[in-house]
Amino acid sequence: MALRFEILKQDGAARLGRLYTPHGVVDTPVFMPVGTQGTVKAMTPEELRALGAQMILANTYHLYLRPGTEIIREAGGLHRFMHWDGPILTDSGGYQVFSLAPLRRLTAEGVIFRSHLDGSEHLFTPEKVVALQEALGSDIAMVLDECPPYPASREEVTAAVARTTAWAERSLAAQSAAQALFGIVQGGVYRDLREQSARELVALDFPGYAIGGLSVGEPKELMYQVLDWTVPLLPPEKPRYLMGVGHPDDIIEAVARGVDMFDCVLPTRLGRHGGALTPFGRLNIRNACYARDFGPLVPGCDCYACQNYSRAYLHHLVRAGEILGLRLLTTHNLHFLLKLTAEIRAAIARGELGLLRARWRERCGGNRT
Numbered sequence: 001m002a003l004r005f006e007i008l009k010q011d012g013a014a015r016l017g018r019l020y021t022p023h024g025v026v027d028t029p030v031f032m033p034v035g036t037q038g039t040v041k042a043m044t045p046e047e048l049r050a051l052g053a054q055m056i057l058a059n060t061y062h063l064y065l066r067p068g069t070e071i072i073r074e075a076g077g078l079h080r081f082m083h084w085d086g087p088i089l090t091d092s093g094g095y096q097v098f099s100l101a102p103l104r105r106l107t108a109e110g111v112i113f114r115s116h117l118d119g120s121e122h123l124f125t126p127e128k129v130v131a132l133q134e135a136l137g138s139d140i141a142m143v144l145d146e147c148p149p150y151p152a153s154r155e156e157v158t159a160a161v162a163r164t165t166a167w168a169e170r171s172l173a174a175q176s177a178a179q180a181l182f183g184i185v186q187g188g189v190y191r192d193l194r195e196q197s198a199r200e201l202v203a204l205d206f207p208g209y210a211i212g213g214l215s216v217g218e219p220k221e222l223m224y225q226v227l228d229w230t231v232p233l234l235p236p237e238k239p240r241y242l243m244g245v246g247h248p249d250d251i252i253e254a255v256a257r258g259v260d261m262f263d264c265v266l267p268t269r270l271g272r273h274g275g276a277l278t279p280f281g282r283l284n285i286r287n288a289c290y291a292r293d294f295g296p297l298v299p300g301c302d303c304y305a306c307q308n309y310s311r312a313y314l315h316h317l318v319r320a321g322e323i324l325g326l327r328l329l330t331t332h333n334l335h336f337l338l339k340l341t342a343e344i345r346a347a348i349a350r351g352e353l354g355l356l357r358a359r360w361r362e363r364c365g366g367n368r369t
């Protein structure tokens, strides 16, 4: 099914856009909080909405194994089941099978794997994964693809591209509901394989395209180079989604190269371990130096956590394993990334993304954001 995508402004390769989904309009560039098991961990949908979240991601692999997509279908679909009425994108599970499931076998038909929960054996085929996502009722579904690890040989990546294209074709043929399906470009870090994968998928005329096979441990510079090769080959009038990204600096660099959609577990996963995103890199509140620091988590941050609690209190909560600690850190980290993407959209609207990019580079210097 086609997905209406409007480009309101260009700033270099960066685009300010609007994505019209059955569950609402999304302003792009957009950061999607990750709700792997049908919840963005520790956050209610109302809190997500208040933080400015527009669209969230859920994982077909996890929801298929538990509670099962049939239960979710009987509940009326994932939106009703989890009480989130905004757009939802579901990942197909190919990546999760490779990164989570012990024992898996790739065949031309699909991937056989054992559940990481109880060891039971399952088969994912392109057709089955489309059907699962239709049962979940997500607004945007991803094809079953093969994401090679990093590093991977040319032979491995060549085979992954061929399988990904063949599975993409079968996925389109298996569609029966009005759900937008995105193709996923693979090709590792090999320019010719990226070009081949993009060319083959563009010929299949998907309503949107994801760039896969990145944020899998490769150096940042290599990820940016793969984007330089790949993004220009994708239809400019369709949305581009960089899977699993990411860190603030990576989001800015990818937007500057023409990417519109992002997802990453960083803000929630980092928050659960006491990590906080700041304009100057990261801070870990568990550090003893914060035990008597009565200032805000991040001075100048206007989020609920920074406005109402001290570093000392957050240090205590996280050290004591108190649930409120991870909720407050998650609140701050999601606010940080959602606010950054709002600032990116405003900068593109003003034709000043270059300024934001330069400011971010000088503030962060080399350290990880």
Ligand SMILES: O=c1[nH]cnc2cc3nc(NCc4cccs4)[nH]c3cc12
Pocket: 091, 092, 094, 095, 096, 145, 146, 147, 184, 211, 212, 213, 214, 215, 216, 243, 244, 245, 264, 265
């Ligand atoms: O090629 C892909 N295909 C389908 N889903 C993906 C999800 C992905 N997520 C990451 N990285 C983000 C991560 C965060 C923590 C573990 S991985 N890279 C990814 C690549 C793919």
Ligand SMILES: [Zn+2]
Pocket: 297, 298, 301, 302, 303, 304, 305, 306, 307, 332, 335
């Ligand atoms: Zn804050």
